[in-house]
Amino acid sequence: MEPVTPPRRVTIVDVAQHAKVSTTAVSKVLRNAYGTSPTMRAKVRKAIEELGYRPYAAARGMRGQTYTIGVMLPDIRNPFFPEILDGITDSFQDTDYQVLLGPGCNGVAAEARVTEAMVDRGMDGLVLIAPVSPRSHLERIAGLVPTVVIGRHGPSAAYDTVTDDDLAGAALVIDHLTGLGHRRIAHIEHHETDPIRLIEMPNAVRADGYRQAMHAHNLADQINIVSTTYTQEGGYLGAQQLLARPQRPTAIFAGSDFTAMGVLDALAEAGLSVPGDISLAGYDNTTFAALGQVSLTSVDQAGHHIGANAARLLQDRITDRHRPTTQIKLSPTLIPRRTTAPPP
């Protein structure tokens, strides 16, 4: 019923014969290269159309280009990443490049596997979203393939970066809460010990932003941090710890929306109302936060812009590998919702 063997692919040679030109000519037309007359272009285009020819990426790869962009994203479950991804894919929409994703990178080993696989597949450019790999690995990869890193502070000579201004984002939250009259504002952070990551990882920068903003509002004595993880469970445990401390905070700044979800669970369990007893703010403005039942005040990173900028930087670097690297920092905005209100 179905063909026993898949039909042989139409190649550039078939096109050349059909159009009665050389294979070189076809190749030139495909790449919009120099040295083609309008007449020839027309002939070749017609032949390509009639034969349904499509260039074979593997063969192209052998000569240097695969027209493929690899995007590594750490956790496909985080509803913040799709925004970035859309920004990237939209930017490559009208180019010859195809974006492919490397999935499920939780941890250094998995990231290494995926990035190496992308290099092995001859990808023309890489976007690494919020990688946790050590800097040395990122720089090695960037030395092999044009690379843009998203969500990692600290400049590099090897790769361009695009980040959210997490320092400013934390300040937005504290400004908002102090504006409402809060003074006892606690923070739940994602635990970090490695000295380089304390400087580069967004979670560490957010915690730093919290401290700086509290200082700026003369609330240094109210600084109250609990250190868990950016997960629902981390938020749950973190909130429990906060409630066990002597002076109960009137507001909690959770480092991510995921964390905030866990906090909500813990507060409900403790019989506390939000925002009646305690105000709560998150970070990332995920789909969760926008749900009517949740309506969580959160910080919106301009995800689409982040992705679009990364795509632009990558295209620039592909055309000129030796251009000096760029660092772009994008400003977040606060989305006030129903989980924040004046203190009781």
Added chain:
Amino acid sequence: MEPVTPPRRVTIVDVAQHAKVSTTAVSKVLRNAYGTSPTMRAKVRKAIEELGYRPYAAARGMRGQTYTIGVMLPDIRNPFFPEILDGITDSFQDTDYQVLLGPGCNGVAAEARVTEAMVDRGMDGLVLIAPVSPRSHLERIAGLVPTVVIGRHGPSAAYDTVTDDDLAGAALVIDHLTGLGHRRIAHIEHHETDPIRLIEMPNAVRADGYRQAMHAHNLADQINIVSTTYTQEGGYLGAQQLLARPQRPTAIFAGSDFTAMGVLDALAEAGLSVPGDISLAGYDNTTFAALGQVSLTSVDQAGHHIGANAARLLQDRITDRHRPTTQIKLSPTLIPRRTTAPPP
């Protein structure tokens, strides 16, 4: 500072020279092919290790295999797909295959672009998750590359399929609701007109399951369907329509969790309590449903199993392209939560 040009890749030739064997020998070791002595394997392995050699996928692709599996997923935002994806990637974890994702496929044109791109890149196998493309396109692709289709009912001679038993899933919901005492149970479906899709698409099968289950419970006269889309907005509009109809239902079966979120918004706006005034059930058991603030009764498709089965079928088909096709249907389970209760 950084190397001006990326260093030339280590090739199989370098390895062969270093190990003092032929390139053929190296290739054989790499592929665990027949005709290698333990001594030679050791020599080659050592050389590979010392030189840090990695096979170049593009070159392999020219000879037929790229060791790459492509997964097309329609909407990265749907929190149900990660489960499937994990099932797939876990299954390929310990093989030489690398899984890559094709992103952002909303619509027939985008799906065609991504699938073609995957074929062009010489992928060894494809998994298409809930594709909306016409059947003819799916069969064409499957004729070129081993393919497994997830979430599309109806058998094909060209590709294997793995689906949730949506008929049974709908029955689970109706059984649960009638068991609680409900009789006026309405359903919000995703609108579908194309005759083939009415048979093949999961949303259509769910609606059908609703009808059949209502019949089975002698509630045929209570069948009450509103036709919108599987989105939050679709749920919102659908619920509004239902509330405007003469007899208000005591329970709503939303075709997806997304839809249910919109229903919750509309009910809250109408001043109705859940489950006090109206019970609500969704489908997919997404992360949303599990949130403490939402706690939505939903149907869980065994996502991980779906993915794992798809991976297994794909590997089987790669080893034997002419094996007859298989259709696997997996049973869903109901997860009762706090949005369903006896009618008022």
Added chain:
DNA sequence: CAGGGAGTGGGTAACGTTTTACAAATCTTG
């Protein structure tokens, strides 16, 4: 001891595209 099978290894020709070098044809310009 001839014949032959099993176990090892290597030589070589693809695979489909782009790049480099160059020949032929056409156009400028003094």
Added chain:
DNA sequence: CAAGATTTGTAAAACGTTACCCACTCCCTG
């Protein structure tokens, strides 16, 4: 109209890997 410059097209050589075929050595069997 000659001499150079530009345009238009081609032939052939890579790129890194694998498949196919052949050669050689043992060792077994009749």
